[in-house]
Amino acid sequence: MSLRFLIVDDHPLLRGALRNYLEALGDTVRCEQASSLHEALQVLSAGPAFDLVLLDLALPDATSVSGLEMIRLRHPSVQVLVVSGAHDPALVDRCLRAGAAGFLPKTAHAERLASAVRTVSEGGVYVPPELAPPEHAWLARRVPRPGVPGDVRQLGLTDRQSDVLRLILRGLPNKLISRQLQLAEGTVKVHVSAVLRALGVRNRTQAIVAANRMGLRPPE
Secondary structure, eight states: OOEEEEEEOSOHHHHHHHHHHHHTTOTTEEEEEESSHHHHHHHHHHSSOOSEEEEOSOBTTBOTTHHHHHHHHHOTTSOEEEEESSOOHHHHHHHHHTTOSEEEETTOOHHHHHHHHHHHHTTOOBOOGGGOOGGGGGGGSOOOOOSSOEEGGGGTOOHHHHHHHHHHHTTOOHHHHHHHHTOOHHHHHHHHHHHHHHHTOSSHHHHHHHHHHTTEEOOO
């Protein structure tokens, strides 16, 4: 089965190098290139679907994670591996929250590129150990990913638990969730614990990342 990759970077030499590395992974690998977010969105819309987008954050028409957010918004089923010249745990965290399937520094060796592509292709999330703080170590596990955004109720959540998750994704603390849903804070804590268990995570940050990665959308 052939694999289709889209390389999005405004530096032709880097695009060429990434293409050479990727196509060396196998005879069935096919790569296309884009030099801007606008061009990338056009290529993605033209079809057929890509297996993976390798995205630089510093594009002429995008800043920080805006390009990643736009691609995830318009093409939620496409997996995006950020390949960035700027890298620190805070930036990695922002990318994962925005739905990236992984993060790779441009200074990484070719072996790490192959490892990142393999991990993401197999359903995992790739982050170099030196850029992943302890609270993100759980991301190395494989996370089921539906092809299109799904309803949180596929996790077996009740309607009330789905309401709680919806408000968690909006960044509301327990106190405001209890006010909005007219529930006691103790009851909200019980629902929050159930939501975290259903997602297989330990805290709210991980819940947000997991929901984005799984393409889940709570009912409105």
